[in-house]
Amino acid sequence: MSEINRSKIAKYFNPFPTWTIAFIVIGILLVAVKGIGLIPLIIGGVGLYFYFTGRPTDQEMDEWLQEELRVLDARALQKVGFDKADAVAEPVAVWGPRVVNTGGVPFQIKTGKDGNIRYNPIDLSVLNFGAHQLVSYQCAYDRFTGNCLQETTDEYFYKDVVSVSTKTDTTSKDVVVGKKKVERIQLKNSEMFRLTTSGGTSVEVFIQDEGLLGLKSTKGGKMPTSQAEKAVATVRRMLRDKKAT
Numbered sequence: 001m002s003e004i005n006r007s008k009i010a011k012y013f014n015p016f017p018t019w020t021i022a023f024i025v026i027g028i029l030l031v032a033v034k035g036i037g038l039i040p041l042i043i044g045g046v047g048l049y050f051y052f053t054g055r056p057t058d059q060e061m062d063e064w065l066q067e068e069l070r071v072l073d074a075r076a077l078q079k080v081g082f083d084k085a086d087a088v089a090e091p092v093a094v095w096g097p098r099v100v101n102t103g104g105v106p107f108q109i110k111t112g113k114d115g116n117i118r119y120n121p122i123d124l125s126v127l128n129f130g131a132h133q134l135v136s137y138q139c140a141y142d143r144f145t146g147n148c149l150q151e152t153t154d155e156y157f158y159k160d161v162v163s164v165s166t167k168t169d170t171t172s173k174d175v176v177v178g179k180k181k182v183e184r185i186q187l188k189n190s191e192m193f194r195l196t197t198s199g200g201t202s203v204e205v206f207i208q209d210e211g212l213l214g215l216k217s218t219k220g221g222k223m224p225t226s227q228a229e230k231a232v233a234t235v236r237r238m239l240r241d242k243k244a245t
Contacts, residue, residue: 004064008056010144013108013120015178015217020047058112068143069093076126076137080153089129089238092231094193096207096223098123098140099175103149105142106179109212111221117212120144125193125205127231129238133157136195136203156197158242164195164235166207166228177215185211193228195235 020043027041056064073091077084097119099107109119122141127134135155139148169190177183187209195203208223 002060002063004067004146005056006144006146008054009061009064009120011054012056012061012118013110014051014055017047017051020044020051023047058114058116058118061112061118065143068141068146069095072124072139072141072148073126075148077128079137079151080128080135080155082128082130082135086130087128088131089234091126091128092227092234093124093126094205094207094228094231095122095124095141096193096205096228097121097212099187099206099209099212100173101140101150103140103142105140105144105149107175107177108179109177109215109218111218115221117218117221117223121149123206125203127195127203127235132242134161134235134238138203138205154201154203156195156201158239160197160199161235161239162196162198164232164239166191166193166225166232168192175211177217183215183217185215187211191225193231 023040023044027038027044030036030040031038073093076091097107097109098105098121102121105121107119107121109117111117120143122143124139124141126137128137133155135153137151137153139151141148169192170188171190173187173190175185175187177185188211190209191207193203193205193207205228207225207228212218212223213221
């Protein structure tokens with residue numbers, strides 16, 4: 001695995017420079033009609049060169065994310081003061097796009113060549129399992145810098161957890177997408193991972209919304225949610241085991 005390159009991660013989300021196509025078409029027409037047109041052809045070609053050079057592949061983006069998640073697992077243990085030797089199960093991570101309260105990081109999103117949607121920043125929750133309680137670490141993770149923003153930690157006894165599921169939230173939210181090219185969308189039917197306790201407290205992670213799938217930069221893309229489904233299954237199994245004893 002190559003070393004994580006933050007500048008390349010940021011470059012992955014750069015919008016395609018459509019102006020280069022216009023320059024290339026104009027150049028071709030000028031060459032065909034008047035025998036000139038090298039300058040616009042060169043300008044368009046240089047623009048495409050800089051866009052594609054140093055741009056990471058989808059596979060690199062995913063490999064770097066897995067490495068980042070391993071680092072964040074260790075950070076979660078440190079922040080919640082949990083000793084890995086006391087864990088009774090492997091931790092689970094749930095993540096999705098951080099569309100609001102991003103800590104000042106512009107929300108960016110893009111569909112890769114493989115059809116999968118990637119985004120920044122990430123809304124992340126790491127759950128660790130002790131003998132009598134689970135501990136939660138949440139943050140907004142900025143892949144462009146590696147910074148963890150708006151970190152929170154909580155501890156819940158298994159007996160106090162009343163539900164864990166993925167549910168649809170119908171609250172409307174306006175979201176501004178992009179840094180250079182801005183799109184405004186409204187999220188109306190958001191899928192959420194939600195863990196709720198008898199005291200009314202909860203762990204919530206935004207997973208996806210149909211509004212995100214309709215953006216120009218994501219049209220036709222899909223947002224994998226298997227990690228949320230895995231987290232729900234793992235927590236439910238732990239609750240069954242702990243509440244049965």
